[in-house]
Amino acid sequence: MTTANFPLPIPNLDNQVFWDNCREHRLVLRRCNDCQESFHPPKPTCPLCSSENLEWVASEGKGKVYTYTITRQPVNPAFRERLPWGIVDVELTEGVHMISNLVDLDPEQIEIGMDVEVVFERVSEEITLPKFRAV
Amino acid sequence: MNTLKDRCAIVGVGETKYTRDSGRTELSMAVEAAKNAIADAGLTTADIDGMVRFTADSTSHSELAAGLGIPWLRYYSELGPLGGAACGLVAQAALAVSHGMANNVLVFRSVNGRSGQRYGSGVVTTRRGQKGSAFTEPYGLLVPGQSSALRIRRHMHEFGTTVRQLGAVCVTFRKHACMNPRAIMHGRPITLEDYETSKMFFDPLRIFDCALEADGACAFVVSSAEAAADMKQPPVLISNATQCMPAEQGRSERGWDDSGGARMAPELFGGAGITPQDIDVIGFYDHFSPVIITKLEDYGFCPRGEGGPFVEEGRIEAGAELPVNTSGGHLSEAYMQGMNQIIEVVRQLRHRSYAQVEDAEFGLVDSGDGSGALVLRR
Numbered sequence: 001m002t003t004a005n006f007p008l009p010i011p012n013l014d015n016q017v018f019w020d021n022c023r024e025h026r027l028v029l030r031r032c033n034d035c036q037e038s039f040h041p042p043k044p045t046c047p048l049c050s051s052e053n054l055e056w057v058a059s060e061g062k063g064k065v066y067t068y069t070i071t072r073q074p075v076n077p078a079f080r081e082r083l084p085w086g087i088v089d090v091e092l093t094e095g096v097h098m099i100s101n102l103v104d105l106d107p108e109q110i111e112i113g114m115d116v117e118v119v120f121e122r123v124s125e126e127i128t129l130p131k132f133r134a135v
Numbered sequence: 136m137n138t139l140k141d142r143c144a145i146v147g148v149g150e151t152k153y154t155r156d157s158g159r160t161e162l163s164m165a166v167e168a169a170k171n172a173i174a175d176a177g178l179t180t181a182d183i184d185g186m187v188r189f190t191a192d193s194t195s196h197s198e199l200a201a202g203l204g205i206p207w208l209r210y211y212s213e214l215g216p217l218g219g220a221a222c223g224l225v226a227q228a229a230l231a232v233s234h235g236m237a238n239n240v241l242v243f244r245s246v247n248g249r250s251g252q253r254y255g256s257g258v259v260t261t262r263r264g265q266k267g268s269a270f271t272e273p274y275g276l277l278v279p280g281q282s283s284a285l286r287i288r289r290h291m292h293e294f295g296t297t298v299r300q301l302g303a304v305c306v307t308f309r310k311h312a313c314m315n316p317r318a319i320m321h322g323r324p325i326t327l328e329d330y331e332t333s334k335m336f337f338d339p340l341r342i343f344d345c346a347l348e349a350d351g352a353c354a355f356v357v358s359s360a361e362a363a364a365d366m367k368q369p370p371v372l373i374s375n376a377t378q379c380m381p382a383e384q385g386r387s388e389r390g391w392d393d394s395g396g397a398r399m400a401p402e403l404f405g406g407a408g409i410t411p412q413d414i415d416v417i418g419f420y421d422h423f424s425p426v427i428i429t430k431l432e433d434y435g436f437c438p439r440g441e442g443g444p445f446v447e448e449g450r451i452e453a454g455a456e457l458p459v460n461t462s463g464g465h466l467s468e469a470y471m472q473g474m475n476q477i478i479e480v481v482r483q484l485r486h487r488s489y490a491q492v493e494d495a496e497f498g499l500v501d502s503g504d505g506s507g508a509l510v511l512r513r
């Protein structure tokens with residue numbers, strides 16, 4: 001499956017490290033050394049305490065489906081060839097949420113609370129997207 | 136402390152016809168709606184010395200000033216993002232009037248939202264993979280309805296909210312549209328069965344759960360309460376206006392349970408000197424049906440998780456205890472980005488709605504996902 005017709009991420013200086021790691025099949029999160037919380041997407045300062053004292057930490061890559069939706073109509077040309085299209089909000093064990101897709105699963109099988117783990121899908125030379133699969 | 140209470144009024148309202156294909160420019164519709172609002176107030180274009188607009192609108196201040204034959208404006212301002220600006224613009228107009236920067240401020244919105252660029256297709260909202268959208272759009276999260284579906288699916292999981300309760304919202308607003316000849320869906324009632332067999336778009340949202348994209352324009356005039364007392368219409372006072380801009384979520388991607396409405400409610404009602412129980416009629420920004428359920432909770436009309444049963448029991452219908460979107464709202468009148476809700480609540484408070492709430496005295500209106508809100512008073 002390719003996502004060529006959906007917009008591809010345009011990395012910037014705040015998140016380039018995230019995408020570089022994805023290319024190496026590693027999921028990383030921003031963590032604040034002052035309040036000890038992880039967050040996502042990456043930002044230049046902590047959204048909870050505004051600290052600039054941040055580091056990149058490896059995520060376990062495991063979580064649960066927090067919520068989901070299935071797109072069933074080609075509301076946008078990008079969907080024409082790929083309906084039904086499932087989108088999930090995954091809550092990682094680190095407490096952060098990520099919008100993603102589940103691979104190797106009929107969208108009709110998606111359920112809230114389902115255990116998932118990260119997999120990586122190369123979509124271009126530069127970009128590899130973190131996705132998830134049911135475990 | 137917010138001291139806007141009852142210092143300004145909405146003195147005139149105007150609309151064009153709402154259609155699916157206007158065959159006109161947005162500028163030409165803006166001029167018509169503005170002239171209607173000015174005439175409704177008993178004013179002339181020469182009285183308008185201020186203007187506020189949606190940043191998303193294609194019509195500029197200077198174009199509309201020229202269209203109305205107004206040589207220059209003493210006050211002008213605008214507000215984004217996208218659809219959620221209406222109530223915040225009323226706040227800007229009231230701030231300008233209450234501080235003497237203008238006497239009569241025109242608020243307008245004109246959009247070919249059906250025959251032109253459609254919000255529902257995502258062409259207006261996508262950021263093409265830049266900044267935060269790099270983490271959502273590559274996964275196909277491209278149109279606003281998908282986000283609404285993600286939120287209500289979780290609400291269903293936590294509180295047992297059902298699709299029949301979403302259907303109750305849609306059927307109710309369609310019933311209201313059938314009372315309102317201006318509504319695009321006038322004369323086209325639906326049943327819960329029609330709802331349950333309609334096309335699924337963003338599971339669990341069906342076509343009837345989504346705002347009715349439309350062509351049209353809305354405008355109104357904000358003046359001081361003092362001046363309003365001598366004008367043509369019964370004044371509708373701005374008892375309070377509040378705004379809320381939440382920080383982009385960092386830890387949780389979708390902060391649906393931390394809504395603007397819940398944040399604003401204490402200041403909104405407190406500043407107006409009332410409680411939610413004093414509200415007689417509501418105009419909620421219903422871009423998607425689920426927000427009616429969650430907004431009833433956010434603003435304190437029922438406890439968290441009980442919005443579903445609230446709508447299913449018929450309590451938001453015209454004639455019931457708390458009528459919501461009595462013109463049909465965005466779902467069944469027209470998607471005019473919250474402007475038509477303000478106009479309908481003004482009509483209610485003038486006691487001239489097609490679905491009149493008896494003795495209506497206080498009305499609540501909001502914008503977007505709780506980006507701004509007003510308490511209006513007869």
Ligand SMILES: [Zn+2]
Pocket residue numbers: 032033034035036037046047048049050051
């Ligand atoms: Zn921090």
